[in-house]
Amino acid sequence: GEDVEQSLFxxxxxxxxxxxxxxxxxxxxxxxxxxxxxxxxxxxxxxxxFSNMDMKQDQRLTVLLNKKDKHLSLRIADTQTGDSAIYxxxxxxxxxxxxxxxxxTRLLVSP
Amino acid sequence: DARxxxxxRHKVTEMGQxxxxxxxxxxxxxxxFWYRQxxxxxxxxxAYFRNRAPLDDSGMPKDRFSAEMPDAxxxxxxxxxxxxxxxxVYFCASGLVGTGGRGYTFGSGTRLTVV
Numbered sequence: 001g002e003d004v005e006q007s008l009f010x011x012x013x014x015x016x017x018x019x020x021x022x023x024x025x026x027x028x029x030x031x032x033x034x035x036x037x038x039x040x041x042x043x044x045x046x047x048x049x050f051s052n053m054d055m056k057q058d059q060r061l062t063v064l065l066n067k068k069d070k071h072l073s074l075r076i077a078d079t080q081t082g083d084s085a086i087y088x089x090x091x092x093x094x095x096x097x098x099x100x101x102x103x104x105t106r107l108l109v110s111p
Numbered sequence: 112d113a114r115x116x117x118x119x120r121h122k123v124t125e126m127g128q129x130x131x132x133x134x135x136x137x138x139x140x141x142x143x144f145w146y147r148q149x150x151x152x153x154x155x156x157x158a159y160f161r162n163r164a165p166l167d168d169s170g171m172p173k174d175r176f177s178a179e180m181p182d183a184x185x186x187x188x189x190x191x192x193x194x195x196x197x198x199x200v201y202f203c204a205s206g207l208v209g210t211g212g213r214g215y216t217f218g219s220g221t222r223l224t225v226v
Contacts, residue, residue: 035217042115042202042217088154098144098167099204099215101154 004089004102011108018076020105022089027070029091033099034063034074037086046074046087076107084109113137117203117218124225129191132221135184136205143186144204144215145178154202160186161208193225 003025012018024032030051035043049056049063049072056063062075072089089102116135124130136143145157158168158178168178175194180186190197200222206215 042219043204044217045215098156098159100156101146103153 004091004100006087006089006102006105008103009106009108011110012079014079014081014109014111016079018074018079018083018107018109020074020076020087020089020107022072022074022102024070024072024089024091024102026091026093026100027067028094030094031092032063032065032072033090033092034061035088035090035101037088037104039085043088079107079109081109081111083107113216115203115205115216115218117201117221119221120219121222122224124193124223126194126225127192128225129189130193130197130223130225132188132201132203132223134186134188134203134205134218136186136203137216138184140205140207140216142206142208142215143180144202144206145186145188146202146204147199148202148220149199157188157201190223193223195225198223198225 006022031048033048034046036046037043047058047061049065060077064073076083086104086106088104090099118133142161144159147155147157155170157170159166160180163180175190177189200220202217202220204215204217
């Protein structure tokens with residue numbers, strides 16, 4: 001089945017690193033994504049990782065994938081107040097190509 | 112910069128009224144999704160289309176919701192009659208199957224309030 005879980009809330013101080021975690025259940029998912037949602041806005045694709053990769057780095061973002069444990073994480077280095085938002089992980093099971101979203105993690109960055 | 116356009120951005124309506132939300136996908140995209148976001152349920156997939164044909168609408172309450180793509184530049188989501196529990200933000204997203212890994216582009220959403 002499809003079920004993606006995340007912790008609901010994370011609070012960090014500006015300049016610290018943030019780590020947002022996600023667990024998923026569909027081991028056949030080919031891609032896993034991280035989306036960002038700012039208040040009153042739609043979802044913006046931040047980054048993605050192919051299921052045969054363990055890690056992907058993109059500027060301040062590092063994605064780690066542990067397929068054995070079905071665990072995905074997003075690390076934001078040098079977190080800024082502008083990073084405050086809700087972060088969703090998502091997977092695309094091979095059938096139908098639809099996006100299945102996690103519950104979202106609200107990141108609050110304080111000065 | 113290509114974008115998915117949703118109209119209206121905000122809609123307040125009375126219970127029992129018909130509501131129509133519109134989405135203009137990115138030109139050339141062949142897959143369109145409708146999602147609903149609420150505090151309680153998070154992001155729920157309502158329906159999606161590929162090449163204008165509905166592939167899955169199992170997430171929609173069939174008695175009151177309907178989704179169509181009259182042409183490649185327009186997707187609609189209709190609620191008739193609307194109920195207060197339909198209050199939510201409705202997102203449309205479009206994408207291109209086969210591009211692999213890019214995910215999909217979301218519109219800014221329609222915030223629906225049914226009173």
